[in-house]
Amino acid sequence: GWGIAGFCPGGAIPALGLGRAETLIFVGAMVAGIAVGRLARTRLARLATT
Known part of the structure; x- marks a missing residue:
């Protein structure tokens, strides 16, 4: 999904400083x-142990 948005997760954090709506979204x-x-991983782990 990040390829479609044009950001990799590491580069998106500093790009927040640009103040662009796309980055914030x-x-x-x-x-x-x-x-x-x-949350899903936690709930699945709980289900697996019961």
Whole structure:
């Protein structure tokens, strides 16, 4: 997905300083994706142990 947006995750963080909406949307989506992935992994681990 990052190839479509034109940012790699490492380069997107400093690009926030440019103040462009595209960068803010990308970083927000990236952070949301990380949070959802962690939540899913945690819940699946709990299900596997019960």
